[in-house]
Amino acid sequence: MAQIFAYITHKGGAVDDTAAELAAAAQKIDAAAQVTAIVVGAGADLDAACQGAAKLFAQVWKFDNAALAYPNGEVVRKLLSQVVPAGSILLVPHDTFGMDMAPGLSIKLDAAYAADVVAIESLSGTELKVVRQEFAGMAHTHIAVDIAKGAVLTLRPGSFQPEKGAELAGTVSDKSGDAGDLGTKRRYLETVEAEMGDVDITKADVLVSVGRGIEDQDNIGVAEELAEAMGAVVSCSRPIVDAKWLEKSRQVGTSGKTVKPKVYLAMGISGSFQHLGGIKGSPFIVAVNKNPKAPIFQVADIGIVENILEFMPALTEKISG
């Protein structure tokens, strides 16, 4: 059986929520696996992160190096291509780091690559069967991954349920000495924080959130009227911000804001995982969409199949009396 590794992201000494998800996914590949976590960085935070990882994994490999103080995709790929043994299976979260680092690593390791895996079905011989989605979540696929030469898998955050209870006491090994030259042609400069907008959608109890189904900038007013009638705040999906119809600070999702309203009205939003990733605390979700097969209906509490451009004004009128 191939050796399984998990790449752990961490911040301020705490491992990311995805670490436990990778541990759960590794168990799905091989219930008996002694999984090794790889934790990289520099300084005191790194030790704290390794301690966190040791609660989830049997072994932890620590890489401490000034070049890893900000572990960007390029430098981590260089490190991992030096230290991950050929033929291994490496699990990485499918987040903005994993998307940056992992595809190129699979080439450097001469391993298979499966991206954004949402479930692991079975392993038989060298064939690992996993589940992915295509067409913005509208179609699901079974994928056969040939792991004969190893594999790199990125796993969709939130898709694997961490096991509760059992805490491990993994051993941390300092492998820093195994790293060779970590010079790269891409250098981290700084992180620029997202701008605060005029409204704080994270504080709203009720959000009227519009997606591409709003069709035109001129229709934004229809949502604003409904929000006003409800005493709610308008938020949106990413394409609305890309089109500059609303400010970035109104965007819900992994690359926008994380919101915790009591009620979330998703108007003409398909329900991509990046959008849903920004909704926490399981609010009451009402989805209005003209496509009865829209993925949002899988997660919403209430679904309404209607044209939002007719539905929203009618709802506003009824509420305003």
Next chain:
Amino acid sequence: MEILVCVKRVPDTAENEIAIKSDGTDIQRDDLVYSVNEWDNYAVEEAIQIRDKVGGSVTVVTVGDSEAEEVLRRQMAMGADNGILLADDAFEGSDGRGIAAILKAVVAKGKYDLVLTGAQADDGAAQVGGMLAAMLDWPYASLVNKIDTGDKSLKIGREIEGGNQEMNEIDLPCVLSIQTGINEPRYVGIRGIRKVASIEIPTYAAADLGVAADAVGPAAARVKRVDYFTPEMGAGAEILEGSMEEKIDKLIELLKAKGGLK
């Protein structure tokens, strides 16, 4: 700056309901509306803006069948100078690694300073750009939402979680995958497309590129789609039925109960 932009023709998910064929081998492709992958459109716009600022040329390339030529023409109507179609029966059924290997061959035939891809395409893998960079041994950055050009390097912003931006300096030549929102892609009208209708678009097959036929296609693929399927859903949403009037009344009742309406 000589810029190559990789583009893909995909079913437009904003325009289509995607349905799976009953045997699970594919989605139903009759009557699908196709367009250029959303992310690639931003990549081409960015390339055009860079060229207009610092000079050079923009070439758009796609691996596809003869129908994929239409997206090349559309991007040329936007302002790309050249198009290249990479078409060969041997390319069909390639996985991401195979597509990257084909693109690598076309990069090797030219003299590019910068290669742009979209962040991801219709199957959401977000892989081809990073693989291509690794094959070329060029530096790579994904989800780029800002580019400042320089002589030997670029200053770029990458979108990271929460909409924060990771600023990097990256040496040329490099591969960047472009995130939506980096610019506002210009509109392409029918007239623009007519203007480029007669421009010759060279087509290369595996032999022209020096790509070994067994390095691409299904035989070389290490990830294979077994089938499309409809998952067993959990409870899913309660779908409100009836006239719009009835749905609105029911919804208002529910909203009141859940604190969404006073």
